[in-house]
Amino acid sequence: MTQILPDLDGRLVLPGDAAYDDARQGWNLAVDQRPAAVAAATSVADVQAVVRHARAQGLRVAPQSTGHGAEALDLDALRGAILLKTSGLDAISVDPAARTATVGAGVTAAALADAAAQHGLAPVLGLAPSVGVAGLVLGGGLGWLSRAHGRAADHLLAAEVVTPDGDVVQADDELLFALQGGGGRGVVVTSLTLRLHAVDELFGGMIAWPAERAAEVLEQARRVAIEAPDALSLVVRVIALPPLDVIPAPIRGKRIVAVVAVHAGPRADGERLLAPLRTTHGALIDTYDSIGPADLVRVAGDPDAPGAARGEGLLLADLTPDAVATIAELTADERLSVFEVRQLGGALARTPERSGGLGAVDAPFAFFAGGLADTPQATASVTAALAEIAARLAPHTAPRVLLSNKGGGVDPARGYADGVWDRLRSVRDAHDPDRVVLSHHDG
Numbered sequence: 468m469t470q471i472l473p474d475l476d477g478r479l480v481l482p483g484d485a486a487y488d489d490a491r492q493g494w495n496l497a498v499d500q501r502p503a504a505v506a507a508a509t510s511v512a513d514v515q516a517v518v519r520h521a522r523a524q525g526l527r528v529a530p531q532s533t534g535h536g537a538e539a540l541d542l543d544a545l546r547g548a549i550l551l552k553t554s555g556l557d558a559i560s561v562d563p564a565a566r567t568a569t570v571g572a573g574v575t576a577a578a579l580a581d582a583a584a585q586h587g588l589a590p591v592l593g594l595a596p597s598v599g600v601a602g603l604v605l606g607g608g609l610g611w612l613s614r615a616h617g618r619a620a621d622h623l624l625a626a627e628v629v630t631p632d633g634d635v636v637q638a639d640d641e642l643l644f645a646l647q648g649g650g651g652r653g654v655v656v657t658s659l660t661l662r663l664h665a666v667d668e669l670f671g672g673m674i675a676w677p678a679e680r681a682a683e684v685l686e687q688a689r690r691v692a693i694e695a696p697d698a699l700s701l702v703v704r705v706i707a708l709p710p711l712d713v714i715p716a717p718i719r720g721k722r723i724v725a726v727v728a729v730h731a732g733p734r735a736d737g738e739r740l741l742a743p744l745r746t747t748h749g750a751l752i753d754t755y756d757s758i759g760p761a762d763l764v765r766v767a768g769d770p771d772a773p774g775a776a777r778g779e780g781l782l783l784a785d786l787t788p789d790a791v792a793t794i795a796e797l798t799a800d801e802r803l804s805v806f807e808v809r810q811l812g813g814a815l816a817r818t819p820e821r822s823g824g825l826g827a828v829d830a831p832f833a834f835f836a837g838g839l840a841d842t843p844q845a846t847a848s849v850t851a852a853l854a855e856i857a858a859r860l861a862p863h864t865a866p867r868v869l870l871s872n873k874g875g876g877v878d879p880a881r882g883y884a885d886g887v888w889d890r891l892r893s894v895r896d897a898h899d900p901d902r903v904v905l906s907h908h909d910g
């Protein structure tokens with residue numbers, strides 16, 4: 468049975484409806500989201516109607532655009548909530564003169580990158596095309612331009628939100644602070660205005676070797692990274708690639724160690740900076756080339772289709788040769804299919820002018836590992852492998868965490884500088900004392 472709310476254009480899908488199983492899915496198919504109902508909003512009025520209806524029924528509301536962050540949702544609490552899908556809020560408007568974009572809460576990174584690129588502009592986004600701009604900005608947002616320009620969240624200029632009473636308001640300064648990486652707890656965001664950057668030249672791509680070369684490649688990449696200007700960003704991945712036709716033949720179906728890099732500046736400088744990697748013998752593939760602004764969300768080759776996976780990230784307090792050797796050893800663990808060392812630093816290490824609760828990140832690198840979790844056995848095996856990794860990397864791990872690369876079960880206060888979590892909670896108390904809005908890392 469599908470219940471139509473009187474003032475809701477979209478449908479409310481309930482458990483037992485034929486459409487329920489499709490409607491409740493997040494991006495990560497391993498996360499079994501079973502909300503009390505699912506609503507798909509296509510307008511701000513829909514969002515207001517869902518919020519008011521939920522409140523009247525004693526339910527919570529869990530806003531979700533793509534579901535990339537579903538691993539960090541409290542699934543028990545979700546049973547008492549309407550999962551509010553915002554993908555239908557997909558309007559994008561770019562103001563090339565002001566270098567800003569206003570996007571609906573359902574816009575994906577790819578859609579915004581494409582729209583901005585038409586004007587030679589680029590937003591700060593993450594590496595994956597399919598991630599939602601709203602969740603990315605609300606959680607921080609680290610991408611290729613972050614070492615030069617900071618997080619996606621630092622670029623948030625304005626936001627329109629629906630309050631738990633169902634009112635539409637523009638975020639004031641204190642709420643804007645809480646939305647800039649503070650998770651968006653306590654309101655449903657309907658649109659965001661972001662600052663864009665003019666990008667003249669970009670050089671980037673991937674170079675890869677067989678995964679057995681991980682120790683050597685990681686060490687070479689570490690040396691390039693520590694000398695790198697803010698315009699250059701490196702991500703090293705050890706990854707088991709599926710045998711799919713979309714993957715270039717030299718690396719298809721192989722376990723590789725890859726250095727994905729982007730230089731936001733002249734090609735000649737990018738070529739010079741990356742030369743030590745490109746002259747390391749035996750590469751299977753080298754795609755470094757001039758790229759356009761829309762390629763920033765595609766150059767890493769992140770999948771554009773959902774899958775069942777489980778992963779965990781941590782911040783590295785250091786990346787000494789010793790840490791590199793440990794990480795290289797860990798990458799031989801075939802229970803996991805992806806390991807990532809992502810360079811931070813640059814603008815991320817400085818407190819930005821428009822910083823929300825996240826402030827500066829005092830860790831030079833982030834680490835992430837994950838694996839296929841499509842059966843209970845696979846999930847158990849990946850979970851055990853991740854726990855072992857956390858223990859092995861403990862001597863190199865920073866106390867703070869990036870909530871955006873954590874599953875559930877972490878104290879959200881650890882995502883912020885001292886005292887900021889209390890400030891975020893008081894912003895939430897002011898807007899949502901009854902905890903109507905259910906967020907990831909709800910706290």
Ligand SMILES: Cc1cc2nc3c(=O)[nH]c(=O)nc-3n(C[C@H](O)[C@H](O)[C@H](O)COP(=O)(O)OP(=O)(O)OC[C@H]3O[C@@H](n4cnc5c(N)ncnc54)[C@H](O)[C@@H]3O)c2cc1C
Nearest residue numbers: 531532533534535536593594599602608609651656906907
């Ligand atoms: C494959 C993959 C690649 C990734 N790559 C990167 C990367 O390169 N850089 C990076 O920084 N992060 C990255 N992430 C992490 C990602 O930024 C977070 O998971 C982010 O929360 C996803 O946002 P979303 O809107 O797509 O997900 P969703 O699951 O839809 O949203 C996540 C949470 O954001 C909040 N939220 C979403 N929409 C609203 C709204 N309208 N109002 C209020 N709250 C809302 C909710 O609490 C929701 O639970 C990646 C994640 C995955 C799975």
